[in-house]
Amino acid sequence: MPKKVLMVDDDRILLKLTENKLKKLKDSFTLLTAEDGQQAVAILKENHISLVLTDLHMPRMDGFALLAHLSENYPDIPVIILTAYSSPTSKKNALERGAAEYLEKPFVMEELSQKIIARLAKESEGGVLQTVPLEMFLQLVEMEQKTCTIRVTNKASGVKGVLFFKNGELYDARIRNAKGLQSAYQILSWNQVILSIQDTCAVVTKQIKDNFQAILMEAMRLKDEAAETGGSTSESQPTRSGNLNHPELSQSHEVSPAVDIRSKLEKLEGDKKWLKEIFHDDSWDILTSEAIALGRFFKAGALKCCYMNTGGATDHIVLPAEKTMVISVTTQSPHDKILQVLSE
């Protein structure tokens, strides 16, 4: 399956020209295009991208902001900067912020395609495994305390995920824009996979705190549970907002978020007459993802929960997650306390 490369530039003619020129390499990769950083962010949510080529000066969201977004959310995706306004300072800035390479415009198409091919090859510099069971391989990674990035392709669905290991510890996992423990569970529940190994790990802070053996056990348990109840292990399509459903975990997931929320709310004193309903609703996802993007400027960390007053008879507490949950409450609810309990 060809890999996907995303080119971001506000120069439509250059995009079209590059797209046409690189068509001859369609067996190796396909080129997706975006005209600014915000379009690129949307494409990244919907696609598994292997490499980003970006201009620096663009409207709405420029190359530096996109670079910051990539290093925060997709640290494994290498970025090649393409710019006509090259200066030693901007080059230094871009490389310091995580860009892998820097190419000045005008560039020779041959040079660009060589750089793309070389970068894509790095994804599998440590080898490609077609038939090894994932859990067995990962136990070896843990035992040998390896530092690596493992790209996992589900043979059945073609969905790709990434696992980040540092010294044998699972630091993070990612499927498109979904990150963390739930993504790890999903990847670990895949049956037949292709693994490609890169000998570096771009994730610096350990995002998954749980012990790897415990994660592996839980993933196996969920997998068995799904098999017993006839649950599918294939992926569903991403929703409108780019979030992933997790059909493998559906037996527990359909019920557990609401149950989990209810049990947290039980910690609050008094009757819960203010509580109306708890349900899944992804219509808040754009608002929360924009808030998260803005929060990055303040090193906000993860968005835990939000209180939304729309001026009506019902207020909403939004819990962003792979499946965003919403608690509708009356306007008399003790929302400060609810937020405190839910963000603990």
Place this chain on the structure above:
Amino acid sequence: MNAHLKELMEIEQVLGIIYFSFDGSVFFQYYKQTEPQAINRWDLSLFAAELDNIQETELVFENIMFYIIRNRKGFLLVVLERLAPLALVRINCNILLAELDKESQKTKGLTRFFKKQS
């Protein structure tokens, strides 16, 4: 800086304030420490559009909080530490927004067509 704005900024746990229009244009922004890098280049239009039906919102992050409240011109976003006295912040925001509303109305009406007599 407006006195009410100063008062709001003086609350220990307030880290910054951004006042922006419904189309995402920033009217003003103040930060206690240095302005976050590249925030000027960030386009708030999508965020502002998504806040369309929101009167007031609190967004709780791991390390900080955003408190956002709307008035006739747009939204006031206050960046806060997690343990900020939200009731106090809310009161100060209401006072400030009322004043900002008043200021924006000053320029409206028939008086704007006439010169002041000196």
